[in-house]
Amino acid sequence: xxxxxxxxxxxxxxxxxxxxxxxxxxxxxxxxxxxxxxxxxxxxxxxxxxxxxxxxxxxxxxxxxxxxxxxxxxxxxxxxxxxxxxxxxxxxxxxxxxxxxxxxxxxxxxxxxxxxxxxxxxxxxxxxxxxxxxxxxxxxxxxxxxxxxxxxxxxxxxxxxxxx
DNA sequence: GCCAACGTTGGC
DNA sequence: GCCAACGTTGGC
Numbered sequence: 001x002x003x004x005x006x007x008x009x010x011x012x013x014x015x016x017x018x019x020x021x022x023x024x025x026x027x028x029x030x031x032x033x034x035x036x037x038x039x040x041x042x043x044x045x046x047x048x049x050x051x052x053x054x055x056x057x058x059x060x061x062x063x064x065x066x067x068x069x070x071x072x073x074x075x076x077x078x079x080x081x082x083x084x085x086x087x088x089x090x091x092x093x094x095x096x097x098x099x100x101x102x103x104x105x106x107x108x109x110x111x112x113x114x115x116x117x118x119x120x121x122x123x124x125x126x127x128x129x130x131x132x133x134x135x136x137x138x139x140x141x142x143x144x145x146x147x148x149x150x151x152x153x154x155x156x157x158x159x160x161x162x163x164x
Numbered sequence: 165g166c167c168a169a170c171g172t173t174g175g176c
Numbered sequence: 177g178c179c180a181a182c183g184t185t186g187g188c
Contacts, residue, residue: 010174033172034183057174115175133181135173170185176178 003044004141005051006063006129007103016053016064016108025105026070030078031086033098037138042073042099044140050106052141052149054129062114063149071102113153123148 007029009015019027032038049069055061076098078084079091091097119130124145128134141149 008174061175133173135182137173166188168185168187171183173180173182175180 003046003049004143004146005040005045005049005069006054006127006139006141007051007067008054008056008137010057011055012058015055016105019053019067019103019105020108026102028071028076028100029103030076030100032076032100032137033086033088034135034137036136038097038099040138040140041101045069045072045101047072050146051103055112056137060112060114062112062116062118063109064112065108066106067103068106069101070104073099073101076100109153110157113149113156118149121148121152 011017014027019025029041032041047069051067051069052063053065053067055064075093075096076086076091078086079088079096079098080093081087082089086098088097115129118124118127124130127141127145128136128139
């Protein structure tokens with residue numbers, strides 16, 4: 001049984017379209033500097049797990065597609081690089097603080113599933129994403145939530161085709 | 165261990 | 177750009 005996740009990125013920094021352009025459509029998910037998120041990267045994500053790609057801090061925040069975890073947690077090298085914006089002088093190779101996983105694009109949704117929409121559904125009320133003040137950049141998504149979102153997307157696509 | 169100050173996140 | 181919410185830091 002695989003687990004499901006949601007991973008945030010600011011599209012101005014790294015968008016799902018950037019991921020689509022990478023060789024093999026793969027990329028290390030680096031720069032996470034929050035302990036709760038770190039623990040999930042390091043301890044809980046497994047190869048084959050699926051994750052929603054979420055665009056945050058932008059004109060239309062929302063879920064924009066799906067990716068797969070292709071490499072389990074390993075050291076985030078950007079923490080050791082003084083030139084990097086995610087440099088953390090307190091993280092040392094001998095005593096590393098930050099971890100990353102590698103992700104691979106599975107698909108880009110035909111349109112954004114906006115946060116605005118996600119907030120309307122009581123089925124998703126337990127997601128940290130829709131709760132006030134939540135800043136977690138990586139979070140688990142329950143089986144039920146995952147299925148609900150995919151079903152909603154599918155229904156919306158169908159009615160879109162019919163309506164157009 | 166407390167807690168005020170500060171920096172960051174991220175929706176709006 | 178604003179600002180509420182939150183996590184981290186550091187003095188004590």
